[in-house]
Amino acid sequence: MPLRRQRSSGYRSVRERPCGTYYAEIRSGDVRLGLGTFGTAHEAARAYDAAAWRLERPPSQMNFRDVYTREQAQVVAPPPRLITDQDRAEHRRRQRRLLITEEDERAMASGAGATRRTSPTSAPTGQK
Incomplete structure (x- = not known):
């Protein structure tokens, strides 16, 4: 299986916009859910992880491994x-x-x- 190309931001599902802000999104089936625009790639990645926890994704699909419960994910990035x-x-x-x-x-x-x-x-x- 080929390795996945890492995004320029360094995080899963986080893209840098031309204006310098970062946009996070997550896919759920055929639907793409926009999580918003953030000032840093780290904030956008935290929002992605919180959404991934809410969608009950496995830890292997997270950006950070330091969040172990849904409550911790909501503290890190409150729901939109x-x-x-x-x-x-x-x-x-x-x-x-x-x-x-x-x-x-x-x-x-x-x-x-x-x-x-x-x-x-x-x-x-x-x-x-």
Whole structure:
């Protein structure tokens, strides 16, 4: 069996990005799970090991041999934050707010300050 080529970072499933940060990922079947971007290769390798422990991989597939339990792996690299539907809804709400603010700024810059956006429930000024 041929030897595996060692990555430039020196760790399993850790790649260096052109900007100098390190990206870690792990494969689970046909799915590739991104673990995030880290400042050092060591941090990225620790995150890979924590994910490998959670996926119950054998110790031979780890970067470090000094972690013997799942609890130790979680202390070394806490689990990544999961993005929920509530987070997505909050992100969409913030994006809409930002878009409305940008439209208002463009209208003010073009001299159309008198045609500001009003809410559909409010009556125009001067009417009762």
